[in-house]
Amino acid sequence: DAMVIQNPRYQVTQFGKPVTLSCSQTLNHNVMYWYQQKSSQAPKLLFHYYDKDFNNEADTPDNFQSRRPNTSFCFLDIRSPGLGDAAMYLCATSRERVRGNEQYFGPGTRLTVT
C-alpha cells in the first residue's frame, strides 16, 4: 500500500553522465515536490509541480530538471552530475498547495556519483 514510490532506491552514476530518478504516487495528489538531502543535512526543496505547472526554487542549479508527464509520475533529471550532487533525493506529494497541507514523502533515492 505504498503511496509515494521512488525508483530506484539506490542509483550510481558517473561524473557527467545524465541520470533520471523516478517518483510515482497512488494518492492522486495535485502537487509533487523534489527535495535534495545531503548527508546529515535537512531536506532542501529543489522544485515542485502544481498539476502541470512547474515551479523552480531560485537557488536550484540549472543542472536539475524535472518532468511530470501525468498526475502519477514525476521525474528528476540531472543533466551532468557532479560529485557534489551525491545525496538522497526525496519526492513528496500533497493534495493541494495550501498552508499546512500535509506532504507525504517517498523513501528516497540515494544517488552516488563516481
Added chain:
Amino acid sequence: GESVGLHLPTLSVQEGDNSIINCAYSNSASDYFIWYKQESGKGPQFIIDIRSNMDKRQGQRVTVLLNKTVKHLSLQIAATQPGDSAVYFCAGGSNYKLTFGKGTLLTVNP
C-alpha cells in the same frame, strides 16, 4: 528568509523516559510548524503540526509546544520507545513551502 535550526544534534534517552527535542526559528512569518521523523533509509514521516496562532498541540504520545516570544519549538515524546529512534526534523512553513531544520538524532537505549 526562513531559518530553522536545532539546539542539539544528538539526544540519547533511556527507554520509558520522556524525550524533549528543541528547535529555534528566525522567521516570524512562518504560518505553521511541523515535526517529521526520519528513520534510516526512509523518507520523513509527518508526526504533528502546529499553527502559529497556537502554543500547544497534543497527539498520541507527542506534544508540540510553540513559544513565539523566543521563537522556540519543542517536541515532547512520552514514554520513549526503541521504535522512536530516528532523526527528528522541525520545519517552518509559509504557504506550501517548508524549510527544514538540520535534524536531531534520537537514540533510545533499552
